[in-house]
Structure formats: C-alpha cells, structure tokens
Amino acid sequence: MTTPATASSLFASLTGHDPEGLWSAPGRVNLIGEHTDYNDGFVLPFAIPQRTVAAVGRRDDDRIRVVSTFADEPVEVALDGLDDLFPTPAGEEPRVPEWAAYPLGVAWALRGTGVVGSGLDIAIASDVPVGAGLSSSAAIEGATASALNDLWAAGLDRTALARIGRKAENDAVGAPTGIMDQMASMLGEPDAAIFLDCRSLDAVPVPVGILEAGLAVLVIDTRVAHAHSTGGYRERRASCELGARMLGAESLRDVSVDDLDRARDLLDDVTFRRVRHVVTENQRVLDTVRTLREQGARAIGDLLVASHASMRDDFEISVPELDTAVDAAIGAGAIGARMTGGGFGGAAIALIERDEEGAVTEAVRAAFASSGFTPPVVFTVIPSAGAHRDS
Ligand code: ADP
Numbered sequence: 302m303t304t305p306a307t308a309s310s311l312f313a314s315l316t317g318h319d320p321e322g323l324w325s326a327p328g329r330v331n332l333i334g335e336h337t338d339y340n341d342g343f344v345l346p347f348a349i350p351q352r353t354v355a356a357v358g359r360r361d362d363d364r365i366r367v368v369s370t371f372a373d374e375p376v377e378v379a380l381d382g383l384d385d386l387f388p389t390p391a392g393e394e395p396r397v398p399e400w401a402a403y404p405l406g407v408a409w410a411l412r413g414t415g416v417v418g419s420g421l422d423i424a425i426a427s428d429v430p431v432g433a434g435l436s437s438s439a440a441i442e443g444a445t446a447s448a449l450n451d452l453w454a455a456g457l458d459r460t461a462l463a464r465i466g467r468k469a470e471n472d473a474v475g476a477p478t479g480i481m482d483q484m485a486s487m488l489g490e491p492d493a494a495i496f497l498d499c500r501s502l503d504a505v506p507v508p509v510g511i512l513e514a515g516l517a518v519l520v521i522d523t524r525v526a527h528a529h530s531t532g533g534y535r536e537r538r539a540s541c542e543l544g545a546r547m548l549g550a551e552s553l554r555d556v557s558v559d560d561l562d563r564a565r566d567l568l569d570d571v572t573f574r575r576v577r578h579v580v581t582e583n584q585r586v587l588d589t590v591r592t593l594r595e596q597g598a599r600a601i602g603d604l605l606v607a608s609h610a611s612m613r614d615d616f617e618i619s620v621p622e623l624d625t626a627v628d629a630a631i632g633a634g635a636i637g638a639r640m641t642g643g644g645f646g647g648a649a650i651a652l653i654e655r656d657e658e659g660a661v662t663e664a665v666r667a668a669f670a671s672s673g674f675t676p677p678v679v680f681t682v683i684p685s686a687g688a689h690r691d692s
C-alpha cells in the first residue's frame with residue numbers, strides 16, 4: 302500500500318469514516334551546513350522523495366486524537382489540556398508518548414499563536430526512515446502543521462509553519478534543534494537545494510542539476526539511531542553559545558574565518574574547535590552555493606569532504622559507522638561524501654556518478670561487513686517537493 306493509502310485506512314479504522322483530506326511533508330538531507338542553523342548561519346538542505354502523510358478530519362467536540370503506524374495505541378487529549386502537557390520542562394520526558402508530542406505539540410504551538418479550531422482526528426503514516434538523520438521529525442511536524450493550517454483556517458505561510466514545527470520540537474518534545482529541518486521540509490522544491498539564511502529565514506532555491514549532470518546522491522543510513530533531545534547535541538549548542546559570548550559576538554554567524562586566530566588565543570581547545578567547525582562550515586555553505594551556480598554539482602566534492610573532516614575532528618559528532626561510510630564511498634570513486642544531519646549516528650550522503658551507484662554501494666557494504674557493523678541501508682534520493690495537501 303502507498304503511504305497515503307496507509308494513512309487513509311488507519312484513519313478509517315480509527316474513526317469509521319474517511320478523512321477530510323491528506324497532507325504530506327518530506328524528510329530531507331542536508332547537502333552542507335551542519336550545526337550552523339542554531340548559530341544564525343547558513344544551510345543547504347533539500348527535501349527527499351520520502352514523505353510523512355497525515356490523514357485528518359475535524360470532530361464535533363474539542364478533543365484531539367492522534368494515531369501512527371509507528372505506535373501501538375492512539376493518544377487522545379482535550380484541546381484545552383494541551384497547555385497542561387506542554388512546554389515539557391528542559392531535560393524531562395514529554396507527558397505523552399514521545400512520538401505523540403510531535404503532532405500534539407504542533408496543535409499546541411498553533412493554538413499558542415491565537416488560532417482556534419475544533420477537535421481533530423489525525424492518522425499518520427510515513428516512509429521516511431525514523432531516527433536516521435533524514436528528519437522524520439520535521440516531516441511529521443510539517444504534515445500536521447499543513448493540515449491544521451487548512452482545517453483551522455490559520456492562514457500561515459510556509460515559514461510561519463516551519464516555526465510552529467520547530468516550537469513543537471523544541472518545547473513539546475524537548476529537542477533543542479534549529480530551524481533547518483522544518484524549513485527544508487516546508488519549502489523544498491524539485492531539483493533544488495534550499496539556501497537558507499537561518500538569521501533572516503530568507504530561503505533561495507539553488508538548482509543542483511544532479512540528474513542532468515548524470516550524478517546521483519546516495520544515502521547511507523548507518524542504522525545507528527541518534528537522539529537530539531539528549532547529551533551531545535545539547536553540549537555542542539552550549540559550546541557554541543560560550544564561544545560566541547567569549548568572542549563578544551551575538552552568535553557564531555558574526556565570527557569570520559579571519560577571526561579564528563584571535564579565537565584560538567581566547568578559547569580553550571575544545572571550545573575553539575567547536576567554534577572553528579561552525580565558522581568554517583558557514584564559509585563552506587557560501588562556497589558550495591557559489592560553486593553550484595558557477596561550475597555545477599560535480600565541483601562541490603572537496604567541500605563535502607572538508608565538511609565531514611570538520612565534523613569528525615573539530616565538532617566530534619561523527620561515529621565510526623559514518624566515517625566508514627564516507628571513507629568507503631570516497632575510496633570507491635564518489636565525488637564527495639559527508640555525514641548529514643545532527644550526527645551521533647544517522648546517515649551519510651555521497652555524491653556519485655550515477656553509473657557508479659552499484660560499485661559505491663558494494664564498497665560501502667563490504668567496508669561495513671569487514672568492520673562488523675550492522676549492514677547499512679543504501680538508496681538514492683533526488684531533490685523533491687516540500688509540504689503540500691495531497692487530496
Ligand atoms: P529524525 O528526525 O532524524 O528521523 P528524530 O529523533 O529527530 O530523528 O525524530 C524521530 C522521532 O520522531 C521518532 O522517534 C518519533 O518519536 C517521531 N516520529 C517520526 N516519524 C513518526 C511517525 N511517522 N509516527 C510517529 N512518530 C514519528
């Protein structure tokens with residue numbers, strides 16, 4: 302069954318009738334620009350073909366009920382009760398099952414902007430791999446936010462809906478992530494990456510021409526699950542904030558590559574390396590956008606490789622499986638490769654000649670096998686459309 306059909310039939314078995322409509326939003330990969338979003342910097346993600354679908358219908362009472370193919374039980378609360386659930390205090394678990402905090406958090410965040418509306422039934426199905434760094438979280442937020450925007454006649458634009466999704470993720474789930482994933486999922490376009498300034502939220506589509514150039518983007522899902530609401534992600538954020546404060550900058554966006562010598566004198570070694578990653582990564586995003594426009598995708602390989610090295614050595618968010626994926630892909634002739642997403646697990650991407658897909662995939666599989674790692678899931682993606690109503 303297709304994902305929309307699965308969402309529809311899940312809705313029908315929950316309610317006994319058809320949904321009013323289907324809304325969907327994609328996962329994303331990030332071509333380059335990692336951990337720069339919450340530093341007011343630059344990112345270059347694109348939406349992928351895998352999507353999360355929400356089948357939704359209004360109720361004639363004030364209750365909201367959510368169900369997902371990923372969960373055993375529906376979760377039901379009164380709309381007025383959402384304010385008792387959220388925000389989830391920092392470091393605590395949500396008071397509903399974590400998955401339900403995403404769609405319920407979106408409803409809560411929308412109501413927080415003054416939007417009012419009836420109760421809802423929401424059934425969710427997805428073919429975005431969950432917890433793989435491909436942003437199934439932004440996909441579930443984007444699908445839900447799009448549905449509620451229509452059914453509650455909220456009239457918000459895509460950027461405002463991305464902010465609603467981020468608020469759900471930050472304050473209802475308790476994951477201190479930036480805005481990149483939600484913006485990519487809301488604003489994605491076929492054959493374009495989205496060049497996003499995370500300070501102004503200006504988003505410019507940059508054509509990548511992957512298909513015309515005979516290239517492909519391979520995703521290597523290491524199947525090492527990551528969790529952003531815990532540990533390392535929070536620590537990296539704190540280091541960035543400390544670095545910016547010590548350098549007298551509002552955020553690391555305002556620190557340039559030329560400031561790094563001064564930063565080295567002022568900061569302890571760990572904070573300096575965290576700062577150096579963010580500062581050089583921002584520059585790499587700008588360089589990648591320029592290179593794509595002037596020379597095309599085949600010319601961005603070195604920037605991807607440099608980005609991975611910076612995340613591995615300076616930001617220290619890679620894991621052996623991600624390094625193995627990147628090294629094996631490059632060794633088998635990939636143009637460039639890097640881990641994508643927040644790190645500590647998840648997926649890597651490799652930019653390859655399309656006719657080398659088999660060879661690169663084989664090399665990655667062999668490298669995982671000889672290291673004794675769980676076999677990776679490997680597939681190609683193309684830049685795809687953002688959130689929309691399906692029917
Ligand atoms: P990623 O966004 O990289 O996939 P996250 O940890 O940010 O990883 O988000 C994954 C979490 O999002 C899951 O553990 C689950 O709580 C929630 N989630 C994502 N998709 C679904 C879905 N279709 N149904 C229910 N929960 C989902």
Ligand code: MG
Binds near residue numbers: 436437438439482
């Ligand atoms: Mg996520």
